[in-house]
Amino acid sequence: MGKLDGKVAIITGSTSGMGRATAYLFAKEGAKVVVTGRNEARAKAVVDKIKAEGGEAIYVLADAADSSYAQTIYDQTMEAYGTIDILMNNAGMLSLAQFATITEKEFMDDIYINVTSALMLSQKVAPVMQAKGEGHIINVASIVGWAAHWGFVAYVTSKHAMVGLTKAMANELAPTIHVNGICPGAIKTAMLASVGGEELFQPMIDRACVHRLGEDHEIASVALFLATNDSSFIDGQLLRVDGGIDV
Numbered sequence: 238m239g240k241l242d243g244k245v246a247i248i249t250g251s252t253s254g255m256g257r258a259t260a261y262l263f264a265k266e267g268a269k270v271v272v273t274g275r276n277e278a279r280a281k282a283v284v285d286k287i288k289a290e291g292g293e294a295i296y297v298l299a300d301a302a303d304s305s306y307a308q309t310i311y312d313q314t315m316e317a318y319g320t321i322d323i324l325m326n327n328a329g330m331l332s333l334a335q336f337a338t339i340t341e342k343e344f345m346d347d348i349y350i351n352v353t354s355a356l357m358l359s360q361k362v363a364p365v366m367q368a369k370g371e372g373h374i375i376n377v378a379s380i381v382g383w384a385a386h387w388g389f390v391a392y393v394t395s396k397h398a399m400v401g402l403t404k405a406m407a408n409e410l411a412p413t414i415h416v417n418g419i420c421p422g423a424i425k426t427a428m429l430a431s432v433g434g435e436e437l438f439q440p441m442i443d444r445a446c447v448h449r450l451g452e453d454h455e456i457a458s459v460a461l462f463l464a465t466n467d468s469s470f471i472d473g474q475l476l477r478v479d480g481g482i483d484v
Contacts (some may be wrong), residue, residue: 239267240465245318247271247310249301249358250328252279254426255377258453259325259460264292266461271314272296273328301328301350307357321365323464325375326355329395336390347391352398359406366414373464374410376403376418377456380441380479383420396420400475407473415472417463422479424451446481 241263251260252274264270264287272287272294274280280296287294297313299306314321329351334343359374366372381388382396403418410416422445423438442448459478462468 239265240461240467241323242267244268244322244464245271245314245320246323246325246464247273247314247321247358247362248325248327249273249299249310249355251325252276252283255421255424255453255456256325256327257283258457259327260294261287262454262457262461263323263464264294265290268293268323269318270294271310271317273299273310275300301330301354302346306354307361310358311361315365320369321362321372322369323373323375324359324362325377325460325464326358327377328354329377331389332391333389334391339390344391344394347395348398351392351395352402355399356402363410363414367410370413372414374406374414374416375460375463376406376416378403378418378420378475380420380422380477380482382475383477384483403475404473411472415463415468417468417471417473418475419456419459419463420475420477420479421456422451422477422482424453424456426453441482442480444482445479446484449480451478451480 246263246268248256248260250256251272260270260272260283272280272283277298284294284296295317297310299309332343332347376399378399379396381393382400385393407416423441456478
């Protein structure tokens with residue numbers, strides 16, 4: 238028996254990194270997983286691996302920057318499985334632009350992709366969960382949603398907004414739907430590598446109790462906890478999975 242047997246789970250941005258690790262774990266625990274992303278080859282590879290290991294999954298090509306994002310994911314999920322039990326809003330972007338030079342478009346792109354797209358998809362999914370009488374929504378924020386000195390202006394702002402969105406959603410959707418968030422620290426992913434890798438994040442590593450980067454599976458295991466009744470008395474919370482920064 239898996240912890241998610243029979244559940245349908247949408248995991249956005251799940252063609253790499255934390256989302257992909259979560260897709261694999263959820264499938265291993267019995268969920269029917271909806272993988273989303275922009276790259277079809279990578280999405281298919283995730284689904285193929287899940288199926289090769291005896292799991293069930295489909296992929297939906299959707300860009301969080303596109304206004305059709307939420308509707309596309311919702312429609313294809315409902316067509317394939319007819320219901321939704323879990324949503325993990327993981328899709329995001331990281332802009333390196335700093336305060337003095339960032340343009341309005343760069344700033345708004347970060348906000349839209351990291352926050353607005355999650356809101357729009359949650360709005361689509363919530364009525365299905367409410368009709369069932371239960372559901373779990375997990376928003377991926379960041380440690381920079383707590384303190385600005387680890388990030389850049391648009392990313393920091395968007396992740397602070399994701400923290401607020403999580404709390405507001407929890408208030409409005411309780412008690413039927415549990416809404417919680419994860420605030421990762423420096424996690425060894427392709428996104429981290431693309432902006433400078435371990436060297437750039439060394440100050441964060443030095444301040445963490447464990448003195449290392451996190452692994453994507455360490456986020457996936459927390460997501461699994463939040464997606465089950467193991468976390469039944471946790472709502473509206475942001476769990477810091479950061480190796481113990483500034484304890």
